[in-house]
Amino acid sequence: MACSSSTCNSSGCYKGYNEEERKPTTRAAVNGRNSHQNLCVKCKSNEPICCGIDRDDAKFCRDCFKTNIYGKFKQAVTYNAMITPSDKVLVAFSGGPSSRVVLQFVHEMQYRAQRNYDASKDKSLPVFGVGVAFVDESSIHSFSSQEIEKAIEDIRSIVSNLAPPSKELYVVPIENIFSSDGFDGKERLKKLLDAVSDDTGKEDLLIHLQLLLLQKVASENGYTRVVLGSCTSRIACHVISATVKGQGYSLSADIQYVDSRWEIPVVLPLRDCSAQELNTLCGLDGLKILELLNGPRSGINGLVSSFVKVLQEENPSRECTIVRTAGKLTPFHFNRIPEIHDSNVPLATRRRQKRHSLKPNGSLSSESFCPICNSPLDKSNLSSSLSSLGSHQNSDILAAACCSSCQFQILPKEPSLLEQFVSLLPQPLITKANHGDQGDFSLLREQIQDFLLSDGEDEN
């Protein structure tokens, strides 16, 4: 157990699958704290520091605190086969504490791997590669150009100051999502977002576009993983807001360690670390954070964040409980790293792909996905959307294929506005909807076949 199990209060030390109750060690730890009032509960030699979770919660000394968090990260990485030696990982970096820590940890892991490589004789295990992507949203937010330049400058210095192996940095404007369409991206993005009347819907659409853009960058540059810094607090907020938006069915897809429904699998190694812990760690280690770019959340998402914050203040392990509850929901088949069958990959690497806790989860049913937010669709949602199919216009078909949440908060209701909205969607999204790498769209088409009047058009 990397993170001295039950002694840490707000951590997600418990794995989602085994409903392990608090072990008697809790008592031992408490006793320990009572007898040595001012010593770290783990090493029992140094003075504990306040890790920001709770004022009375100073349990670990500086080193043990850091080791504990790194341990949670490392455990998530190895148990879920997130990073193997032949991988090339792209770290999504926003400048906030979570992504700063994930960058640091991935870097430390790579640094250790490099040292092992240098020391090894046969060099059979390569060192995984690391890149960093920063999505520049200045075209949507109203920051001054100086602020942005300063922020990007800071990011460059953060990345270049990391010890070798050196890491490529991609600063990508959000409007690049349209680069394959060959239009003025800025203008088009603005129009697309303006077409969404609901504040929450706008915010969520932007998040989907970000993810899509990260996929694009990763895919174009040969990366095999996208690493996100989503921490327990963030995931807890997602659990509640997804529930509030009626996305109960697809929720379990979003909150697992691994999400392979994308071309490049997305991994969340900080799933078990709380925002407070990560903040504290940044403070302790002097990791630089960019405050500027953390835009406030509005609408439903804002309401949910403040609700979760209040709950967390009332009970410091609340976020962790929320994530654990949602962790008990059944994940999807794509919530794991696909097995490497490629015989070109060195055996040593393949052997490294451990999967301790990875049990095959559920059927390999062919899910269909919402073309906007990529969430798996409930069967009932699918059939109910069929009834709304009067015409066979592209925009209508796309709209009918969306999840009910996107239909409500993102798609315009009025047909002509809807058509315009669909025409503005970026190419990668449209491609996904049309061809659907899991054959989702054809599946949908099959089901609506009887309702289509002419079958002459739209033959792929």
Place this chain on the structure above:
Amino acid sequence: MEADTKPKKYGPRLCCICNQRRAALKRPKTLEQICKECFYEVFEEEIHQVIMENQLFKPGERIAIGASGGKDSTVLAYVLSELNRRHNYGLDLFLLSVDEGITGYRDDSLETVKRNELQYGLPLKIVSYKDLYGWTMDEIVKMIGLKNNCTFCGVFRRQALDRGAALLKVDKVATGHNADDIAETVLLNILRGDIARLSRCTSITTGEDGPIPRCKPFKYTYEKEIVMYAYFKKLDYFSTECIYSPNAYRGFAREFIKDLERIRPRAILDIIKSGENFRISTSTKMPEQGTCERCGYISSQKWCKACVLLEGLNRGLPKLGIGRSRGLNSDVKKDIKQGGGTESIESKQCGSLDF
């Protein structure tokens, strides 16, 4: 709430359903501006549809309405007797009340129920804690204080309701839980990590394997609309919270739901939808159901929870059976919940939930 029920402007705005009468209110669920008559119609019709689609009742059944005298159960009694007549459900309806023995609260609300008995012509049965258990809530609180008292009340109420229903020989109990209550319960079960209850709390009918199933015809009905209906129809109801339930924790969730409703009315329905669609594996083992050796009530343990609590009271050890201490009765607690209310220690609602 008053602000919403009164028309703000006296412009010539017409009801957007009938297009004839002047709009008198903004419907909380959809924000449509409609007239009173259309409101009554859609309100009642939606409940009728829920009853039909979910086949809540069969012709000839005897149905007890859990009546506390509060707004939800009063409106439920009124609407059910109305629909029963209008659509020939062929139901025998009864009012069933539980007298917990709380002076200044239940005695007053029971007066309301007694008036309802006459107003709607529904026979009323009152079962009291004093008769069933030998203790009133007043006496229990005097002994154990204001902490955990809701655990006693919740456990006792569930059983009292079932016993009352058995005395009336009814086939089913209908309770007044509304959409807000259910959405709130979904959230609370997530916050609390209770996956077993999370999977059950959105079912419209519960306890079908038990002696007397319960159903919630107001599952999709907004609390605000219930209040509005009662207000316009000038129904006689009692609206004071239980004097023993401070409700801090549930209050958070309730407040949150009201905030959500303000910016997105459909959020309440979306939460219920999420609750229905959560992917929860059905292989989770359920406690085996048996009967209490002492009183014969359904129980997964040797003794039912009520008997354990009662034994504690009678022996002067009121802590007996409270908390998860032995894990022995934690399973029983799961059963308690099925009415939608959550009678656990930190969170409970005795006042505005009707059983």
